[in-house]
Amino acid sequence: MDHFDYRDRTLFCEDVPVPELAEKYGTPLYVYSEAALVANLNEVQTAFRDANPVICYSVKANGNLSICRLMGQHGSGFDVTSQGEFQRALKAGPAAAKVVFAGVGKTDSEIEFALKNGVFLFDVESEQELHAIGAVAQKLGVKADVALRVNPDLPPKTHVKTDTSVKGVKFGLDIETIVDVAKGVVGHPGLSVVGLHMHLGSPILKADPYRMGAEKGLGLIKQFRAQGHDIKYLNMGGGFGINYRKDEAKPASAFADVILPVVKESGCQLILEPGRFIVGNAAVLLSRVVFTKSTGGKHYVIQDAAMNDLIRPTLYGSFHRIWPVAPAAGVPVTPDVNGDPDDPQPFREMPNCFKQDVVGPVCESGDYLAKDRPLPGLTRGDLLAVFSAGAYGMTMSSNYNSRCRAAEVLVSGRTHRLIRRRETFADLVACEEDCLT
Ligand code: LLP
Numbered sequence: 352m353d354h355f356d357y358r359d360r361t362l363f364c365e366d367v368p369v370p371e372l373a374e375k376y377g378t379p380l381y382v383y384s385e386a387a388l389v390a391n392l393n394e395v396q397t398a399f400r401d402a403n404p405v406i407c408y409s410v411k412a413n414g415n416l417s418i419c420r421l422m423g424q425h426g427s428g429f430d431v432t433s434q435g436e437f438q439r440a441l442k443a444g445p446a447a448a449k450v451v452f453a454g455v456g457k458t459d460s461e462i463e464f465a466l467k468n469g470v471f472l473f474d475v476e477s478e479q480e481l482h483a484i485g486a487v488a489q490k491l492g493v494k495a496d497v498a499l500r501v502n503p504d505l506p507p508k509t510h511v512k513t514d515t516s517v518k519g520v521k522f523g524l525d526i527e528t529i530v531d532v533a534k535g536v537v538g539h540p541g542l543s544v545v546g547l548h549m550h551l552g553s554p555i556l557k558a559d560p561y562r563m564g565a566e567k568g569l570g571l572i573k574q575f576r577a578q579g580h581d582i583k584y585l586n587m588g589g590g591f592g593i594n595y596r597k598d599e600a601k602p603a604s605a606f607a608d609v610i611l612p613v614v615k616e617s618g619c620q621l622i623l624e625p626g627r628f629i630v631g632n633a634a635v636l637l638s639r640v641v642f643t644k645s646t647g648g649k650h651y652v653i654q655d656a657a658m659n660d661l662i663r664p665t666l667y668g669s670f671h672r673i674w675p676v677a678p679a680a681g682v683p684v685t686p687d688v689n690g691d692p693d694d695p696q697p698f699r700e701m702p703n704c705f706k707q708d709v710v711g712p713v714c715e716s717g718d719y720l721a722k723d724r725p726l727p728g729l730t731r732g733d734l735l736a737v738f739s740a741g742a743y744g745m746t747m748s749s750n751y752n753s754r755c756r757a758a759e760v761l762v763s764g765r766t767h768r769l770i771r772r773r774e775t776f777a778d779l780v781a782c783e784e785d786c787l788t
Contacts, residue, residue, distance in 0.1 A: 354386050354390075355384065355387075355635055355736070357684040357685070360680070360684055361676065362674075362676045362677070362736055364384050364635070365384050365385075365386055365762050365763065365764055365765070366764050367762050367765060367766075369382065369635075369637060369676050370676060372637065372767060373676075375767075376760055376773070377758065377773060378639040378655050378656070378734070378757075379637065379639075379657075379660050380636070380637040380638075380757055380759070381634055381636055381744060381745050381757055381771075382634060382635050382636075382637055382762060383418065383762065384634070384762050385421065385761055385763040387632065387633035388418065388421055388629060388630060389425055391628060391629040391632070392406070392408070392427060393425070394602065394603045394628075395623065395628060397603075398602070398603035398604040398606070399603070399607050399610070399611065399621060401607075401611055402614045402615070402620070402621040404620070404622065404623055405584075405621070405622045405623075406426070406427045406625065407430040407451050407622060407624045408422040408430065408624075408626065409429075409430040409589045409624045409625060409626030410429050410439055410626075411430075411626060411743075412589075412626025412627050412629070412741075412742040412743060412746065413626070413630040413741055413743075413745060413746055414436060414439045414746055415745065415759055415770050415771060416439060416443045416770070417768075418630065418761075419439055419440060419442075419443030419444060420444070422443075422444075423444035428440075428444070428451070429444060429450045429451070430450075430453065430626070431451070431453075432452070432454040433461070434465075437450060437452065437461075437464065437468065437470075450465075450469075450470050450471050451473075451548075451624065452470050452473050453476070453500065453548070453550065453624075454474075454476065455476040455477065457480060457483075459483060459487055462483060462484050462495075463487050463490075463491065466491055466495060467491070470496075471496070472545070472548075472584065473495060474548040475500055476500050476521075476522060476523055476524065477524065478524070478532050478535070481497065481532065481536060482536075484497060484542065485536065485539050485540075486541065487541075488541035488542065489540055489541035493541075494542065494543050495541060495542055496543050497542055497543065497544055497546070498544075498545065498547055498548040498586055498622075499529055499533060499544060500523040500548040500549060501524055501526055501548070501549050501568065501571060502522055502523035503526055503549055503563070503568065504516070504526050505517065505551065505564060506560075508551065509552045509555055509590075509592075510667050512666070512667055513552055513553050513667070515550055516550070516552055516560070523548075526571070529571060530574045530575070530578075533578055533580060534578050537578050537579050538579070544575065544580040544582070545580070545581060545583045546582060546583060546585065546586055546619070546622070547568050547571055547575070547584070547585055547586065547619075548622075549586070549588055550589060550590060551588060553592075553627060554590060554591070554593060554600075554627055555590040555592050556599055556601065557601070558601055558608065558609045561587060561606050561610050562609035562613075564587070565609065565610050565613035565614070566613060568613070569613050569616060569617050572617050583619060583620060584620050584621075584622055585613075585614055585617050585619040585620075586621075586623070586624065587610055587621065587622070587623055588623070588624050589623065589624040589625045589626050589628070590627075591606055591625055592627070593628055593631040593632050595631075595669070595670050595671060595672070595738075603628065629742075630742045631741050632738075634739075634741030634744065635736040635737060635739075636660060636740035636744060637656075637676070637734060637736055637737075638654040638737065639733070639734055639735070640653070640654045640729050640733040640734075640735065641653050641654060641712070643707075643728075643729055643730070649706075649708060650705060650706065650707045651707065651710055652707050652708070652709050652710070652726065652729050652735075653712065655711070655712065656711055656720065656737065657710075657712055658711060658713050658718040659711075659748055659749045659750065660711070660748050660756070661720060662749075663743060663747070664721065665719065666747075670721075671720060671721065671737050672737075672739065673720060673721050673724060673726070673735055673736070673737050673738070674735070674736055674738070675729065675734065676733075678727060679703075679727060681702060681703050682703050683702065701725045703728070704725040704727050705725065705728070706725055707724055707725075707729075708721065708722050708723065708724070709721040709722075709724060709735070712752070714752060720737055745759060750779055753779055755776070755779060756773070756774045758771055758772055
């Protein structure tokens with residue numbers, strides 16, 4: 352729990368008691384620790400420092416402007432996947448920020464926007480896209496720097512919905528044909544093929560896929576160079592896993608151990624696109640118990656955060672630790688990994704706890720943050736912390752059921768600042784025309 356710990360039976364974020372934040376900003380509330388964000392970025396920078404890497408924080412994990420700005424201030428570039436994310440990076444980062452642009456469906460206008468705004472590299476995902484970028488660049492009278500994204504065809508390594516390097520997914524160029532595609536643009540007046548990109552999937556808990564991917568990449572780089580392409584960059588993407596449970600994840604150095612030797616041999620500059628590793632464990636989602644209820648032999652705790660605030664449990668069956676912000680006497684103060692369906696021993700008795708489903712107010716049976724989770728008895732008004740919620744939490748939130756999106760607050764030492772205000776009804780209907788009145 353990075354910079355989130357219990358003192359005297361109360362959860363603190365850095366030096367701020369979390370109940371103080373709930374009181375001031377309301378719930379549901381995303382609470383970020385600035386120290387954790389910076390420490391996680393530093394961990395990647397340090398682990399890979401021998402390669403003098405370009406770290407491009409992946410904006411899709413969390414695009415809040417203050418978080419992007421913090422990343423820029425600490426030397427990160429940005430990995431974006433849409434013009435909107437690109438605009439966030441430009442707004443938040445220093446003018447020289449390096450932006451890499453991935454995604455399978457870049458439109459001509461997005462390509463033009465990127466070229467006009469100094470994109471560092473396009474990560475190209477198909478032959479048609481490569482030619483579209485070449486055409487737009489020629490129209491503008493410039494040459495676009497591109498990295499070809501390869502699908503290295505590795506064995507499955509994470510959730511099927513987020514594994515991006517197995518055969519048949521929509522991402523990247525097939526490893527069997529990428530060399531021919533590269534050959535087709537040798538000497539292209541609008542394109543410089545200067546890099547190889549891959550993003551294996553997310554989250555990845557083992558280093559081995561990176562070793563396999565990098566080694567396959569090395570072979571491709573040699574072939575591209577033989578064709579006459581001046582390959583300067585090897586982009587290994589993001590995907591480094593984090594501890595959602597206890598200590599299942601690897602430190603950044605474990606990934607560096609397998610990636611750095613290949614980078615050295617390639618003579619390329621390394622690019623990385625970490626998102627989850629930086630922001631995932633730097634936040635909790637804070638919620639308040641609305642009601643409790645028992646039915647059909649099950650116990651429910653109904654709290655005010657729902658699938659529209661954090662969709663990962665519903666969408667991927669993801670596990671997030673959940674624990675009271677102020678556990679009562681007799682209840683352990685450390686949230687256990689207990690209740691994880693993937694755990695070989697999924698339920699262990701805990702003092703004064705019983706199995707409960709943590710659900711939200713949305714009108715779907717799939718609206719839950721946890722199922723069969725050992726939790727102490729809770730009462731109306733109790734605060735809960737949903738841990739490891741910083742990545743793909745707020746960015747995947749929605750207004751389903753006309754729920755206003757949560758607020759976000761950034762804690763630094765003893766201070767806290769609102770970095771996104773809570774939405775209002777006016778925000779919900781801001782884009783609509785009430786034209787039949
Ligand atoms: N680079 C590319 C090209 C990506 O597609 C992604 C994530 C990243 C970097 C950053 O990956 P990270 O370091 O954050 O693992 N919504 C899912 C995760 C989707 C990841 C999409 N791509 C989840 O909540 O688990």
